[in-house]
């Protein structure tokens with residue numbers, strides 16, 4: 001067992017060393033180059049952004065950096081992944097299941113500072129907003145008492161309406177997050193191979209376009225970093241939470257003035273790296289407590305891929321690597337549970 005652990009450790013360490021892809025140098029500095037970071041989360045969308053029908057997505061990120069093989073947390077549910085995206089901490093550490101995030105379950109759960117809290121501590125007058133369909137985000141992930149404008153607007157259209165009203169009324173948040181939920185709902189009801197899922201993706205695409213265009217009209221993109229991501233994918237027959245690739249592969253798309261147009265990022269990208277990217281762009285140092293996110297290579301023009309701070313999370317290194325091998329083998333036992 002010790003030998004196996006040592007082998008994983010060696011393989012993963014070597015892999016992370018090789019991954020520091022050489023990025024182009026020169027141009028504007030990225031660290032702290034942005035006044036605003038906007039994170040748009042499409043629940044359950046996985047890598048389906050890749051589809052040709054995602055016209056707004058492809059329009060927006062034509063000169064952005066996009067990665068379609070981004071790894072979710074080992075448990076492919078919303079609670080674990082939105083928590084990791086907004087904290088930079090692994091699921092093995094925070095243990096935030098859906099029911100824990102929504103406040104319905106009291107189980108093992110260690111609260112780590114969200115990037116809202118970290119930004120608030122570093123920039124006390126920062127404007128912060130979290131406007132979502134899934135109300136749990138504002139219960140179990142984004143802290144109270146740090147001045148975040150929290151709105152749970154319900155259906156995706158109503159949520160986008162709240163968002164555009166918010167930007168149109170003169171708000172210019174330092175950090176903004178939204179979670180839209182209806183792609184996930186279509187996935188649960190009909191599966192990701194269905195027409196209903198495709199039509200939900202098209203609607204999500206239209207909503208991404210609406211938010212982006214609203215930011216542009218209000219002059220909020222010049223110093224803004226625009227990010228689109230998803231917490232997990234969906235099985236063809238519907239559902240997620242297990243380890244198959246269609247559940248465990250997601251997307252990270254980033255656009256901004258220091259982003260390499262057409263950048264494809266390096267190979268060790270996890271969803272939780274969104275937290276590192278956001279903080280880096282705002283010039284804010286992450287809380288070191290459990291933080292195991294990194295800024296990927298081939299994303300920003302002046303940043304080589306950072307080394308992942310594995311030393312802060314040995315359990316994720318070992319268990320996460322083991323489970324990733326299982327995923328890559330085709331998750332052979334998934335159908336039994």
Ligand SMILES: [Zn+2]
Nearest residue numbers: 044184188240
């Ligand atoms: Zn779901």
